[in-house]
Amino acid sequence: MRKSMMRITLRQLQVFRAVCESRSYSRAAEEMALTQPAVSLQIRQLEELIGQPLFEYLGKKLYLTAAAEALQRASTDIFGRLDSLDMQLSDLQGSLQGQLNLAVESSAKYITPHLFAAFKRKHPEVSLELVVVNHAQAVKRLSISRDDLLIMSQVPTDMDLEFLPFLDNPIVAVAPVDHPLCTAPELKLQDLTRYPLLIREPGSGTRKAAEDYLRQKRAHFAQTVQVASLDALRESVAAGLGLALIPRHAVHLELAHGLLHELPVLELPLYRSWCVVHPRGKRLSPVAQAFFAFIREERAQISALAARFDGAPAGRPAAG
Structure with a gap:
């Protein structure tokens, strides 16, 4: 490994990820509570360590270079492993702690908070970051393993995915x-x-x-x-x-x-069917593993919860 790569800091990667997600230096600065020149400096220093440009402008739009896409994948893995380590250390202390990064298709947004609330009653020290997307955005997020887990219907058949239908x-x-x-x-x-x-x-x-x-x-x-x-x-x-x-x-x-x-x-x-999904072979954090297991093992509780959202008229079939 090049010595320059060892000088990359987690802060630089945090700023880089913010620019990738917002596709804007100014919005990344706002999100990170930094000035725009500070964001530009962090990216410039990161590009010097990488030895390649990370972003380029075409017209007024900011695009990721091939180097940036590779770094984005690596940074997702790095922060995922740090999150997993944090959760494992918490688990060694006797309680499950950490954050579940969950993306859901928009029509699942009504039931998902109640689903997570039932999970949180078993694991009170777990928090949730919930992102609501449409189906096309969900597929794109799966392709880059952006989230711990994703709740969607119509699971893509042309991707190597692990999924569990549950509702x-x-x-x-x-x-x-x-x-x-x-x-x-x-x-x-x-x-x-x-x-x-x-x-x-x-x-x-x-x-x-x-x-x-x-x-x-x-x-x-x-x-x-x-x-x-x-x-x-x-x-x-x-x-x-x-x-x-x-x-x-x-x-x-x-x-x-x-x-x-x-x-x-x-x-x-x-x-x-709603399914909980992740790329096959993805290393799940302890919190994500626990949530997946909760979905698999608590079918009766989930069905009872879903019945409150069914609203089926008399004589019409309810959701199973």
Whole structure:
């Protein structure tokens, strides 16, 4: 190993990671509570030790060089091992401590805090860093092993992943409470196609699952309206802008309080499974190992917790 590599400091790597994530020297400075010149100096010193440039500007955008991508992977491994060491030392003291870095697809964000709260009751000294992403972002984070674990549906089949399905994710059709279809005792998907369909942004797992299913059932909506988030989608339905296919967990309160209506569509719910995922061969921290084991071993507790979020109308199937 070159002697210059031994002079790289953890602080330099922290600053480097902040620039990688924000793609901005100024935002990295704000995050690290430093001045922008201080960030520039740390990166310049790091580039001298590496012997290669780490970033380059194309227009006004900051891009990582090949050296930066290699360093980013190495720094993720270094900090992961330090976190693991910290947790192992805590474990030797008799309690599990540390932070779980967890990314979740957006439609899982409603149930995940309650899932972690149940885990934390067993391990009170564990903390959580939760990042909410869409499906495309989740796949990208998996490709660089960005998080300890990730909760998603539709696990990619072209990646070498370890995953554990643990909960149904029922996708249902919802409408504003005064919609003409709300009085129907039962419906088919084709009955919905006369009305606008509200859909998520490209990259959304819910959108992909719904589009694939509608294509399979030959249900073509002449008019679709794209909405940028689940929260906005929910509000847009309530405002009467259209119908939506949406995870029942995301609208359980609105359904329970009569703010939205679940349509009795014979071909629905569409079930997908939530899975906890990590790259195969990834060295999991003690906290991540414990959380994975909790998901595997506490199925009854998780099912009971999920029942509070189901919101299934009488006579309709609940999530299993």
